[in-house]
Amino acid sequence: MSGVPLPDESVLQHVVDVHCHPTDAPSISPESMDKLQITICAMGSRTSDQVLVKKLAASYPKKVIPCFGYHPWFSHCITLQPGATKDEHYRRLFAVENFDEYQAIYNTLPQPVSIAEVISEVQANLEAFPNAMLGEVGLDRAFRIPYDYAAFPRELTSFTVPIDHQLAILEAQVDLAVKLRRNISLHSVKAQMNTTEFLNRMSQRHGRNWSKISIDLHSCGLSPQLWRDMEKKHNNVFLSLSTIINGRSSNHISLIQACSPNRILVESDFHDVDMCTQQTWDMLLTVARTNGWIVEEVWTSEVDPAKWGAVRRLEENWRQFRAGDHQAPELSKRKKKKVEEWISESNTDS
Template sequence: MGSRSDLPGAATASTSSPRPPGHPSVLAHLVDVHCHPTDSPIPPDALAALPHRICAMASRQSDQALVRALATAHPATVVPCFGYHPWFAHWIALAPAPSKEAHYRALFPSPAPGAAAKPQQEDAFRRLLACLPEPILLSDVLADLRANLGAFPQAMLGEVGLDRACRIPFAPPAPPPYAEADGARELSPFTIPLEHQVAVLEAQLALAAELKRNVSMHSVKCQQATVELLQRMKVKHGESWLRISVDMHSCGLSAQTWADIERQHSNVFLSLSTVINARSTAHKALIATCSPNRILVESDFNDIRLSGPYTWDMLLTVAEVKGWRVEEVWDEGTAGNDAAQWGAVRRLEENWNAFVRGNHEPVKKKRDRKRLVLDESESEED
């Protein structure tokens, strides 16, 4: 989630000028697969003038309706994405609690009975409690998601995910547009228990599998938990899981972890953004490792005016690492069906189309070479 200083643990994204985008005929084939336009004021006619498509993310209760309205007004440009982000998972109760305090006390407990008292921790909890909203039931969250996803056949689940790094701020929830919040906020010592995040995420993913909706997923400082989650979903949902695609957005996984995921999950893609991934040179190793047909690009930005420039900037980086040419103008007949001759924009558009289609083939397990030799030997003896 780029340039969102009001959110827990969020860093301010680089605002250095991205490289200018390409020709309008080429931009018409560009897809920003992850952005947050409802987090900032949208200038009049900004969406109408947009030359490319965007996937607009929701992240909490107050912005689901904003994304819905944006997609209703601009159906040809906006793919709506409805979901509840891990930074706000503590606002969600898995089951009814006797009180607001009881709900948050269960997530951020005091020292165990018999343990040394920590007045500063209790003081911090009391201070934070005054800032926190009344929790909402997970069942209500899922009902809201079901209604929104049902209203838009092309809608995705997003932004959802896991995050070990975020700390909860000493501040009440900011009203939209969130990017207008006043500066950085003081952070509390509390983080959201991973097991609670997992429960909220798995419930949302189950709905996505049921409704056949693709997913935009966040993962920060929890590579192993993400690997384990994907494997559980593969086993639990079976063929329904393979019908949908999952995008690891602003992917910060190591190149080795991504290579392992790619080998085991035919339905998982990755997307990269300049504002997040370019902070580390490791993103180029990730691009190099990723199969050409699994990579996507995004802005992960809140200002809709920079969606195109930032997405284009990452496209140029991907093209540079992969050694792909970048189209100067669009020619429908160029290179025909010979994928080796396609430019970067067409390659990424084809990847997006595959992501949207879903219905992925199961990963074929490679037979152990020693076992194969033995099998052949036994066959010859028969």
């Protein structure tokens, strides 16, 4: 599928790459950004790239939707114990037993920042850009700390970040997103049940305010059945897929089939902005082919939704995602009856 010719510019202007990492590239040339014909959601993931995302969005406000947040791969750089020294923080977090391995990476580990500092920074950035999202944030049970993050290929240590620590970092960021009513791009790897339980807990904690924002499970790797269950329970959760991640497995076809047509989005998850358009378009074609949708070659004013092509359908999904304010999931007949009985009893007592 890769390398399929791109459509007319009038069509590409309606395509959104809902998740990419352009600031991870060594540099982004003005020529590349000038040539970019789609809209991209540029993710932040660690301390060093928050300002890069901010600068990119300020320079290209019509093409870039900034996303600020801390990825689970960098959650070890955040401390929940203010005042702890660098050594105390990492020894406690990694439950160090292999001291030779720990000493080998100690100098590459940054001075940890407090969760309060992180939330203050993310809040300031989100408030500076009214269209900004929280991202990339999430959970990852497969990740191990590398000896050198910048090296290629990366050599990994045996150290992992405890899931409870990841959850605390994620929870603080999501609470902020709900407070500011900002949508979220969520990472989940080898953490299906943790993610499901987390979303359920956030829904219970925030109630109606939870339904006011949207959550995108990016490069979603859930099983089709688990996605169906999640989709029924959370009317504000969307699914986005990429060729670079999901294209490695045939599971993404059954996932597209399991997803409601109005809850799917597309992404590149790419760091090279010159490749974001092609990668996003390739996934769009996969979604279109799987769902039997036509694909627009040029843009026309089509008002009948029954005749919409894949680009217009996905653009509408993105509009709904950005708008938020979703209807809360309907109660089952049994739960609805209990609520009605409770209301009736309350009125009688009063």
